[in-house]
Amino acid sequence: MADYTTAARPYAKAVFELAQETSQFDSWSGRLQFWAALVSHPDMSERLAAPGLTHQDRATMIEKVVGDEMDEHSRNFIRLLSENNRLPLLPDIAAIYEELRAEAEGEIEATVTSAFELTDSQRDSIIGALSRRLERNVRIVNVVDKDLIGGAIIRAGDLVIDGSLRGRVENMERAVVN
Template sequence: MADRLTIARPYARAAFGQASKDGTLAAWSEVLARAAIAVGDPRVRALFGSPKVTDEQLAGLIADVAGPGLDAKGRNFIRLLAENKRLPFLPEIAQIFDQLRAEAERVVDVSITSAAPMGEAEQQKLVAALERRFDRKVRVKADVDPSLIGGAVVRAGDLTIDGSVKARLEKLARQLTA
């Protein structure tokens, strides 16, 4: 995976630089996401390396799937990826692009898994606390996992805050059996 990210990084940075300059970060993010999904399709993957399909045809297919938000610069970017045999790296390029965008927009994606659905006021209070802690705007993805018994688990990048009853009980069990 590290090699794929290493190959994808310069392309993602180039796309991010162009999108930043043009003020089209959101549009490029959507287009790259759709193109990455297309590249993940087994039928499209089967076309890579096929002598019957030219780079231009592949680029056209991916550009058409990417949708109407793809401008001339975006089409050139897709064509460049096709010519350099880098279309299979579109999922990683899209991932890195979104990381660069989140950094530039000072946004952090947070996953909150709770034992029961959180109320709106409860979630807003937690989001406000996380925004203070990270000094960034927080985008939340909330899930429910009844096996947590109570509390919640918050994940943001490499950081995990486990405030679940399940984790506390497991810790207590380890201490009692040690």
């Protein structure tokens, strides 16, 4: 996956810069998400990988599915990806684009892994604390992991806060062993 991310990053940055110049963040988000879903669909993925297809054939296949809604920038982008055999990277390109967009808009997504579903007040409390600490708007995704026993692990960008009981037990175990 890291290789895909590295290869996808320049394309995502280029689209992000275009979206920024033209003030079309939402439009490009929608396009990239649609194309990512399209190339990830098993039938389309199989067709795009068929031997004997030219780069133009692959680009045309996507253009036909999208139809008249494809502007010149979109058409050129799909053709560029096809010529460079990068159509399978569209899911990674879309994900990186969304990260760049969130960063530009002063937002960050935090994953809160907890033993139980967070209550509204817990969500609000975590959002408030993280927003103050990171000086950004925070969106929370709650993942339930019963193995944590209690507490939570918060991941937001490079920040990781392990306040789980499992984490505390592991830390005590390491302290006893060392």
